[in-house]
Amino acid sequence: MDNQTLNEAVNKLKQGDDAYFEVIYEATKTKVYYTILTIVKDPSMAEDIMQDTYLKMLDSIKKYKNKNQFQAWLTTIARNLAINTFNKRKKEVYVDEDVNPNIFGSVEDQSEKAAYLREIMRDLSHEEQEVVIRHVILGEKHKTIAKALNKPLGTITWMYQNALKKIRTKAGDDHDE
Amino acid sequence: MMNKDLEKIIYAAAERDVPNVQASIMAEYRMKKAQNKHRFGFRLPLRPLQLASMMLILLIIGFVAMYDHPVQDSYATVYIDINPSLEFDIDEEDIIRDARLWNDEATLLLADVDYMDQPLYDVLDDIVDQAITLNYLNENHPYIILDIANREEHERINTLALVENRMKHHASDRVPNFDIIRGNAQNIQPDEQSGAHNHNMSMQRWRIIQSIVEENSDLDVEDLIDKNIGELMKVMQEKNMPNMPGMRP
Numbered sequence: 205m206d207n208q209t210l211n212e213a214v215n216k217l218k219q220g221d222d223a224y225f226e227v228i229y230e231a232t233k234t235k236v237y238y239t240i241l242t243i244v245k246d247p248s249m250a251e252d253i254m255q256d257t258y259l260k261m262l263d264s265i266k267k268y269k270n271k272n273q274f275q276a277w278l279t280t281i282a283r284n285l286a287i288n289t290f291n292k293r294k295k296e297v298y299v300d301e302d303v304n305p306n307i308f309g310s311v312e313d314q315s316e317k318a319a320y321l322r323e324i325m326r327d328l329s330h331e332e333q334e335v336v337i338r339h340v341i342l343g344e345k346h347k348t349i350a351k352a353l354n355k356p357l358g359t360i361t362w363m364y365q366n367a368l369k370k371i372r373t374k375a376g377d378d379h380d381e
Numbered sequence: 382m383m384n385k386d387l388e389k390i391i392y393a394a395a396e397r398d399v400p401n402v403q404a405s406i407m408a409e410y411r412m413k414k415a416q417n418k419h420r421f422g423f424r425l426p427l428r429p430l431q432l433a434s435m436m437l438i439l440l441i442i443g444f445v446a447m448y449d450h451p452v453q454d455s456y457a458t459v460y461i462d463i464n465p466s467l468e469f470d471i472d473e474e475d476i477i478r479d480a481r482l483w484n485d486e487a488t489l490l491l492a493d494v495d496y497m498d499q500p501l502y503d504v505l506d507d508i509v510d511q512a513i514t515l516n517y518l519n520e521n522h523p524y525i526i527l528d529i530a531n532r533e534e535h536e537r538i539n540t541l542a543l544v545e546n547r548m549k550h551h552a553s554d555r556v557p558n559f560d561i562i563r564g565n566a567q568n569i570q571p572d573e574q575s576g577a578h579n580h581n582m583s584m585q586r587w588r589i590i591q592s593i594v595e596e597n598s599d600l601d602v603e604d605l606i607d608k609n610i611g612e613l614m615k616v617m618q619e620k621n622m623p624n625m626p627g628m629r630p
Binding site (some may be wrong): 238260287325336368 | 391
């Protein structure tokens with residue numbers, strides 16, 4: 205969906221026409237969900253936070269006035285909620301930050317969640333998965349990812365190419381079968 | 382297969398995996414809306430005489446509250462501007478009793494901060510954390526404008542010093558060049574206040590913008606309204622304006 209259509213839907217929603225929520229949700233859901241998932245690394249929790257994000261958006265849409273930046277505004281709300289929830293959880297439950305958890309959560313209890321993407325990225329390391337999600341789905345540049353993951357730019361570029369190579373090989377194998 | 386094609390496949394798979402929570406969001410939102418309507422949008426099955434008596438009672442209560450409630454006047458106001466622009470009214474114990482959020486950024490900044498009836502100092506810690514998280518504060522934008530009005534001068538200076546020490550200590554490990562610019566909030570004029578609020582910003586930021594515009598005919602308010610504090614300071618340096626207007630070091 206182009207930015208103009210999204211802005212029109214946002215304006216309609218601001219005026220109280222709830223029917224446009226569906227349009228906005230469809231246009232923004234992917235970035236919102238994966239922004240949250242890369243932070244909390246738990247699909248069930250990400251789903252809850254996603255709901256909270258849209259509820260918060262609906263509550264404060266009347267105050268929103270930055271033209272053309274709706275997706276960025278919504279993503280900021282999502283990121284903010286995700287960080288707060290994650291920090292709260294860290295206070296309640298011990299989380300070992302040295303262990304880099306799978307972005308899709310533990311395999312046992314999340315088998316039905318994120319099934320398509322997990323299947324495609326099955327052969328990738330956790331870090332490669334995160335690099336691919338950030339670049340392809342969230343549209344982040346390699347430079348931004350390098351800063352966020354605290355790694356050299358060259359490493360991120362290499363990891364991304366390597367990840368695509370693995371996915372390509374797997375796609376070829378699946379095709380052969 | 383080209384990289385672009387692979388990226389399309391990955392994106393499509395990701396899109397299919399997004400949980401469909403649209404209906405439950407809308408249901409919850411409508412329920413909340415209905416509850417609010419139920420709470421506030423009551424109908425009045427009253428006869429005119431009953432209605433008139435009710436209005437009279439409300440009017441009397443209003444007058445009594447207005448003349449018999451000097452507490453509001455004793456509240457001091459804390460002005461904070463990090464681009465999010467906001468004001469807190471604090472009581473003598475430095476507990477936040479009211480807040481005014483002047484722009485979307487302020488709403489976002491405080492979205493998950495529990496500030497009402499909380500100690501100012503604790504809330505400022507949370508504000509610094511959120512401002513860093515949301516990237517309003519970083520090494521390139523390390524400034525906060527801060528001031529307190531409506532308090533005895535020596536108390537005001539003491540409170541400011543406490544606030545500054547606390548915030549600097551809290552922010553310094555993540556924003557080493559973090560600094561606070563003190564405003565001059567004691568001399569606020571009513572027209573300044575309305576100008577600031579009409580433009581959804583704090584008094585101090587409005588003063589800086591006004592001073593730049595007054596001294597530079599090639600700039601108007603609209604050119605400066607979206608600039609953050611660091612950028613405004615840069616404009617002042619470029620225009621050879623020596624000091625922050627209305628500011629104290």
